[in-house]
Amino acid sequence: LNAIIQLIPRPQPCGRLKFQTIAFPPEAHVGISELGGSYTREAAGPLDRGMINEMENGAHTIAGVTVDQVGGTGTTVSYELRRQRGTSREELANWLGTERMAKLDRLIADFANLTTKGSEAVATLYGVWNDALIAGCSPTDGDIIAGFLNNWHPEKRQKFSADELTDWLEWMRRHGIVPSGFGQETTSITLFK
Secondary structure, three states: OHHHHHHOOOOOOOEHHHHHHHHHHHHHHHOOHHHOOOOEEEOOEEEOHHHHHHHHHHHHHHHOOEEEOOOOOOOOOEEEOOOOOOHHHHHHHHHHOHHHHHHHHHHHHHHHOOOHHHHHHHHHHHHHHHHHHHOOOOOOHHHHHHHHHHOOOOHHHHHOOHHHHHHHHHHHHHOOOOOOOOOOOOEOOOOOO
């Protein structure tokens, strides 16, 4: 978490929602299989709650990253890096190696300037598309958009239109954020028991 926060250019804010959408693609797109995420299809996109909690706790211990939720439970969460930047990034670069670090840098830079809604769209489209590839399908844009709107979470249909998603798929291709079918498939959550 602290390394990702360090990579986001300032003064861009980094909150939990944006962080979770940035945390998902590196595993499949950059090839950071060591994360071992188990992502569910949540309203805001792919989410591994346990991983986010571990990252928040570790980032606080290692780099003094604080989690602020001024309005209380259910409100916007933001992160603040309290210690000097650089050390975590260097450690991450040594761990990932040159090629994966360059790919991660590019991915973070692409996401950094997106709105939270844009990050959500891209991360979810990536998840739908990658899941189809993992299942051995060759989805069309229409298939990806239908999966996003109909098979992810009911709130997606309220937040996004098919035209918006077409634009985001084009943005993904322009930025080279195209899945390859690597990683774990996302899982649906049970909305009603």
